[in-house]
Amino acid sequence: MPSTDLKFANADEHRAWLTRQAALPRGWRVGATRFEFQPAEVRKTAKMTITLIAPDKPVESVAAMFTKNAFPGAPVIIGRKRMAAGTPLAAIVINNKVSNVCAPNGVATAERLCERLGQLMNLEEAQILPSSTGVIGWRLPIDFMINALPAAVESLQGKSILPAAEGIVTTDLYPKIRRVELPGGATIVGIAKGAGMIEPNLATMLVYVLTDADIVRNQLQRYLEEAVEESFNCISIDSDTSTSDTVVCASTRAVPCPDLTAFRLGLFQVCSDLAEDVVRNGEGVHHVIRVAVGGAPDYETARAIGKAVVNSPLFQCAVCGNDANVGRLIAAIGKEVGARHEGLDLSGCSIAMGGESIYEGGVFHLDPDKERRLVAHLKAAEMYASVAPKDGLTFVPPMRFPPHERAVEIEIDLGAGDAACLVVGADRSHEYISENADYRS
Amino acid sequence: MPSTDLKFANADEHRAWLTRQAALPRGWRVGATRFEFQPAEVRKTAKMTITLIAPDKPVESVAAMFTKNAFPGAPVIIGRKRMAAGTPLAAIVINNKVSNVCAPNGVATAERLCERLGQLMNLEEAQILPSSTGVIGWRLPIDFMINALPAAVESLQGKSILPAAEGIVTTDLYPKIRRVELPGGATIVGIAKGAGMIEPNLATMLVYVLTDADIVRNQLQRYLEEAVEESFNCISIDSDTSTSDTVVCASTRAVPCPDLTAFRLGLFQVCSDLAEDVVRNGEGVHHVIRVAVGGAPDYETARAIGKAVVNSPLFQCAVCGNDANVGRLIAAIGKEVGARHEGLDLSGCSIAMGGESIYEGGVFHLDPDKERRLVAHLKAAEMYASVAPKDGLTFVPPMRFPPHERAVEIEIDLGAGDAACLVVGADRSHEYISENADYRS
Numbered sequence: 001m002p003s004t005d006l007k008f009a010n011a012d013e014h015r016a017w018l019t020r021q022a023a024l025p026r027g028w029r030v031g032a033t034r035f036e037f038q039p040a041e042v043r044k045t046a047k048m049t050i051t052l053i054a055p056d057k058p059v060e061s062v063a064a065m066f067t068k069n070a071f072p073g074a075p076v077i078i079g080r081k082r083m084a085a086g087t088p089l090a091a092i093v094i095n096n097k098v099s100n101v102c103a104p105n106g107v108a109t110a111e112r113l114c115e116r117l118g119q120l121m122n123l124e125e126a127q128i129l130p131s132s133t134g135v136i137g138w139r140l141p142i143d144f145m146i147n148a149l150p151a152a153v154e155s156l157q158g159k160s161i162l163p164a165a166e167g168i169v170t171t172d173l174y175p176k177i178r179r180v181e182l183p184g185g186a187t188i189v190g191i192a193k194g195a196g197m198i199e200p201n202l203a204t205m206l207v208y209v210l211t212d213a214d215i216v217r218n219q220l221q222r223y224l225e226e227a228v229e230e231s232f233n234c235i236s237i238d239s240d241t242s243t244s245d246t247v248v249c250a251s252t253r254a255v256p257c258p259d260l261t262a263f264r265l266g267l268f269q270v271c272s273d274l275a276e277d278v279v280r281n282g283e284g285v286h287h288v289i290r291v292a293v294g295g296a297p298d299y300e301t302a303r304a305i306g307k308a309v310v311n312s313p314l315f316q317c318a319v320c321g322n323d324a325n326v327g328r329l330i331a332a333i334g335k336e337v338g339a340r341h342e343g344l345d346l347s348g349c350s351i352a353m354g355g356e357s358i359y360e361g362g363v364f365h366l367d368p369d370k371e372r373r374l375v376a377h378l379k380a381a382e383m384y385a386s387v388a389p390k391d392g393l394t395f396v397p398p399m400r401f402p403p404h405e406r407a408v409e410i411e412i413d414l415g416a417g418d419a420a421c422l423v424v425g426a427d428r429s430h431e432y433i434s435e436n437a438d439y440r441s
Numbered sequence: 442m443p444s445t446d447l448k449f450a451n452a453d454e455h456r457a458w459l460t461r462q463a464a465l466p467r468g469w470r471v472g473a474t475r476f477e478f479q480p481a482e483v484r485k486t487a488k489m490t491i492t493l494i495a496p497d498k499p500v501e502s503v504a505a506m507f508t509k510n511a512f513p514g515a516p517v518i519i520g521r522k523r524m525a526a527g528t529p530l531a532a533i534v535i536n537n538k539v540s541n542v543c544a545p546n547g548v549a550t551a552e553r554l555c556e557r558l559g560q561l562m563n564l565e566e567a568q569i570l571p572s573s574t575g576v577i578g579w580r581l582p583i584d585f586m587i588n589a590l591p592a593a594v595e596s597l598q599g600k601s602i603l604p605a606a607e608g609i610v611t612t613d614l615y616p617k618i619r620r621v622e623l624p625g626g627a628t629i630v631g632i633a634k635g636a637g638m639i640e641p642n643l644a645t646m647l648v649y650v651l652t653d654a655d656i657v658r659n660q661l662q663r664y665l666e667e668a669v670e671e672s673f674n675c676i677s678i679d680s681d682t683s684t685s686d687t688v689v690c691a692s693t694r695a696v697p698c699p700d701l702t703a704f705r706l707g708l709f710q711v712c713s714d715l716a717e718d719v720v721r722n723g724e725g726v727h728h729v730i731r732v733a734v735g736g737a738p739d740y741e742t743a744r745a746i747g748k749a750v751v752n753s754p755l756f757q758c759a760v761c762g763n764d765a766n767v768g769r770l771i772a773a774i775g776k777e778v779g780a781r782h783e784g785l786d787l788s789g790c791s792i793a794m795g796g797e798s799i800y801e802g803g804v805f806h807l808d809p810d811k812e813r814r815l816v817a818h819l820k821a822a823e824m825y826a827s828v829a830p831k832d833g834l835t836f837v838p839p840m841r842f843p844p845h846e847r848a849v850e851i852e853i854d855l856g857a858g859d860a861a862c863l864v865v866g867a868d869r870s871h872e873y874i875s876e877n878a879d880y881r882s
Contacts (some may be wrong), residue, residue: 363547
């Protein structure tokens with residue numbers, strides 16, 4: 001998926017690269033402000049960042065996709081309404097820490113925030129899109145947020161998207177920015193938040209793609225759906241589909257875009273790069289796993305089998321331990337096919353890992369030398385090994401940047417058709433458990 | 442699910458209880474032997490136990506269910522053939538450490554083991570049922586196994602099933618035995634192996650239920666299917682359906698069984714007790730989670746929603762950390778309904794945990810006092826807390842017995858029908874990661 005084979009020796013190198021990615025397309029401004037508040041549900045304080053993304057004047061060219069989770073957050077409910085009404089976009093207001101899902105009066109509270117921001121910036125409330133991510137169940141601390149809005153507005157600037165990429169994160173280790181420059185001078189710049197509760201179903205949690213390319217609204221929506229289908233909808237960190245997944249793409253149309261194919265490919269590139277960034281920065285991820293499923297009767301089957309592999313806890317743990325336990329790979333495929341693809345003939349199935357054939361003609365082909373090469377492939381794809389925690393129990397990743405873009409490469413040829421899909425997932429580690437056994441608390 | 446509210450202060454108390462459970466029904470013998478061998482696939486040695494279960498003479502009353510995984514092990518392929526032919530059962534030969542799945546010549550090798558055992562015990566090869574559990578992909582070390590068979594036959598005895606319950610385990614912390622005594626003097630005694638790769642689809646990995654009740658073959662198969670459907674098919678430890686899942690139930694018919702209802706209930710009791718034992722002894726399990734889903738349009742929907750909750754990595758981690766993060770519970774339900782139950786109306790849904798109402802009428806009902814009570818419920822259900830590992834990285838459970846039979850109790854009323862299902866699962870901990878990042882190696 002990624003457009004480049006990037007390597008970073010340390011966090012400073014990574015940040016310098018992010019800064020180069022961060023130049024905003026024409027006609028866009030972003031800003032952010034951070035503050036402390038008191039949640040109503042627990043007896044302790046917490047911190048929140050409010051991030052603003054705004055075109056210089058309202059744009060009609062805006063596309064969006066939202067989660068399919070049956071308990072969508074209040075911002076998703078509002079976003080769907082705005083999109084259905086064909087409303088232009090004047091600003092996006094994003095908060096982390098509290099996701100505003102199934103909270104009492106959640107929709108009214110989010111609308112109140114939009115109303116106040118509209119007054120401050122002289123915008124129509126209905127043209128402001130709210131987004132929230134964080135703890136599910138808590139109410140938005142609306143008084144604290146309204147107090148913080150003037151500082152957020154004050155911080156708006158048109159040079160760099162980096163403050164927004166940093167403002168929207170929760171458990172992410174680092175901000176994620178990807179850009180593509182198009183023939184004719186237009187650019188596409190995207191940012192993503194997401195490190196846990198990631199198996200998007202129609203969109204992933206909080207992705208904003210800004211452009212100045214002259215693309216009209218309907219076209220933009222079509223291109224976005226196409227790009228999301230084969231990028232964000234093909235990844236999983238932990239199989240948990242968020243209640244807040246949102247992808248927004250909007251254009252100021254400030255720069256002509258004569259080559260629509262270049263735009264489509266560029267948008268797909270930004271989306272698929274960000275999708276892999278989200279996985280690589282997934283909670284506790286040591287290894288990214290790319291599963292190329294081919295020879296499938298249809299695309300959905302190919303994707304389902306790839307997802308079954310990357311979502312298998314046992315295979316995820318084996319990869320984490322650099323253990324070439326390929327039996328768990330077979331078990332994961334067989335579980336999915338046995339449960340949901342009855343009648344799919346697997347007699348022609350063959351499987352390779354790191355370029356080594358491991359299964360063909362109904363049986364495994366394993367020996368001690370191949371085992372050694374498989375382990376070497378796993379080790380080469382490892383981003384870091386666990387470091388013994390200071391308190392003996394709480395594992396913390398020893399780095400806050402991606403050292404490389406290598407992955408564990410798995411090829412599955414089902415031998416049962418012509419459809420294919422590339423699914424990207426990750427391993428399962430002590431750092432994931434440490435993050436999630438006490439995140440929120 | 443469990444018939445009793447057992448508590449054990451230490452491993453000795455637990456073993457004394459197991460020993461009382463272990464008396465064999467009339468006409469049954471078991472034996473086991475352990476040895477070292479050299480696998481063909483890696484350069485190191487490993488240990489295996491061969492376990493034998495045999496009636497005094499072949500029994501026609503035998504029932505069995507096998508995995509739905511599309512890559513079944515060789516013993517499953519053979520077992521299906523034997524059952525379809527209506528063959529009587531003369532012996533079961535079980536090995537751990539190597540599961541004989543998709544191994545070159547796997548079926549022929551398992552048949553060779555049956556042939557040699559038949560010669561030693563003067564039994565028909567076709568009346569011997571093989572079972573294997575362990576690493577997927579490795580070949581059976583058949584020469585080592587044939588050498589070990591005489592010692593296994595020599596060890597057969599008719600008093601206690603404990604040697605078999607101990608012989609079939611792999612990563613299990615302790616053996617699992619459950620018994621029911623029926624009116625009229627017949628007994629049902631079952632043993633189970635299983636600690637990982639557990640989300641059974643028609644049966645769980647290696648369960649043997651022996652009885653002397655006078656029940657004919659067809660009836661036994663029907664009662665077994667009925668019992669498995671609401672016991673083993675309603676549990677999950679890690680959502681990974683094994684390639685070797687097998688449940689066998691057989692009867693010597695030595696004792697009259699006038700009360701068929703008592704037998705059915707007794708068989709269900711043994712199966713559901715063993716199913717919860719399998720979860721409680723699951724890899725790295727700190728908390729058992731019982732999800733009672735009611736108000737569902739049908740049984741399958743109720744089970745799918747219960748499974749979605751216990752298989753959510755984020756909810757599992759929260760429970761492990763005694764964190765009452767009920768937002769993740771809602772997210773898991775919404776993920777399942779959004780992806781696979783389109784049109785299911787959740788407006789009447791209500792949810793309780795530990796008897797506390799947490800969600801009703803479309804919104805959460807949370808406050809700091811309720812939070813405190815929810816955390817107390819989680820702590821009361823905890824079996825142990827992680828102990829900082831000696832090497833800083835490898836977590837080992839600090840106990841090898843179940844201290845109690847409490848669970849995290851969740852009630853979900855979908856408000857959309859009359860069907861219900863009880864699903865039993867577990868949390869996700871550092872001990873699971875440690876076990877599975879290097880099990881096999």
